[in-house]
Amino acid sequence: MQISAFSDFALRILLYLAVAGDRQVTAREIAERYGLSFDHLAKAAGWLVREGYVKATRGRGGGMRLAKPPSEISIGTVLRMSEAGSGLVECMRPGPTRCIIAKVCGLAPILAEAHEAFYRTLDGRTLADALPDYQALVEIYAASEPNVQQR
Amino acid sequence: MQISAFSDFALRILLYLAVAGDRQVTAREIAERYGLSFDHLAKAAGWLVREGYVKATRGRGGGMRLAKPPSEISIGTVLRMSEAGSGLVECMRPGPTRCIIAKVCGLAPILAEAHEAFYRTLDGRTLADALPDYQALVEIYAASEPNVQQR
Numbered sequence: 001m002q003i004s005a006f007s008d009f010a011l012r013i014l015l016y017l018a019v020a021g022d023r024q025v026t027a028r029e030i031a032e033r034y035g036l037s038f039d040h041l042a043k044a045a046g047w048l049v050r051e052g053y054v055k056a057t058r059g060r061g062g063g064m065r066l067a068k069p070p071s072e073i074s075i076g077t078v079l080r081m082s083e084a085g086s087g088l089v090e091c092m093r094p095g096p097t098r099c100i101i102a103k104v105c106g107l108a109p110i111l112a113e114a115h116e117a118f119y120r121t122l123d124g125r126t127l128a129d130a131l132p133d134y135q136a137l138v139e140i141y142a143a144s145e146p147n148v149q150q151r
Numbered sequence: 152m153q154i155s156a157f158s159d160f161a162l163r164i165l166l167y168l169a170v171a172g173d174r175q176v177t178a179r180e181i182a183e184r185y186g187l188s189f190d191h192l193a194k195a196a197g198w199l200v201r202e203g204y205v206k207a208t209r210g211r212g213g214g215m216r217l218a219k220p221p222s223e224i225s226i227g228t229v230l231r232m233s234e235a236g237s238g239l240v241e242c243m244r245p246g247p248t249r250c251i252i253a254k255v256c257g258l259a260p261i262l263a264e265a266h267e268a269f270y271r272t273l274d275g276r277t278l279a280d281a282l283p284d285y286q287a288l289v290e291i292y293a294a295s296e297p298n299v300q301q302r
Binding site for chain 1 (some may be wrong): 152153154155159163166167184186228234237238239241249250251252254255256257258260261264265266270271272273276280281282283284287288290291294
């Protein structure tokens with residue numbers, strides 16, 4: 001069972017911005033520190049801005065920062081939205097299913113129940129809960145050499 | 152969040168064999184009825200045989216049938232094994248992770264807890280629980296025209 005790279009990137013951006021605090025951070029800086037594709041990371045960042053989790057400022061000295069405190073960002077809520085449309089199995093994805101037994105399948109409701117148990121566990125957990133060793137993260141981010149070529 | 156096509160196919164094979172009962176069924180028949188790739192389905196079927204869920208008989212009139220009653224096949228156990236190695240996020244997959252914060256990340260344990268809640272929900276559910284409308288399944292399987300070219 002996997003969550004999408006898109007969701008993974010969104011969560012990593014949120015962690016990075018939580019540690020950065022009030023400092024304005026660019027998507028390029030985050031991509032370089034994690035050694036991730038800038039294009040994919042920027043897509044997740046744009047989504048976080050549209051969803052109101054991140055505030056972006058344009059122009060020189062601009063960048064991103066969290067739009068609300070980490071304790072107000074539910075990991076369950078973020079993932080439910082970023083994973084919307086990525087259904088656990090084919091019949092749970094948007095659009096018509098090709099599975100011939102979909103209408104009478106007893107497996108789909110069981111899988112849906114487990115799927116919901118996954119999200120329910122995360123609903124009450126916030127970004128603040130994901131930062132137990134805040135200082136260690138500050139140091140790792142600060143020390144990390146960009147893994148991709150810089151301009 | 153998605154489970155692999157491999158797991159999806161394995162579960163569909165189990166459902167089909169549960170409905171077929173004592174009849175010997177070939178992987179080709181199952182692939183044709185569902186309209187799925189024979190090669191991919193055969194791979195999942197081979198795995199089910201190796202794991203002891205399915206008994207295969209070679210030769211003319213041979214085929215597959217369940218090796219144990221549906222009530223003794225835990226969906227959680229099947230999925231835990233078929234999804235082994237497909238880790239929820241990159242740092243949970245086998246082999247070294249490329250994520251720089253893996254050692255101090257507070258997100259991974261939270262995701263792992265939710266992942267476990269997913270499987271715990273399924274551990275107590277069996278293939279028999281996934282067959283609430285057994286007769287409807289019998290009829291759908293019997294009526295389904297092969298969706299792929301027959302020899």
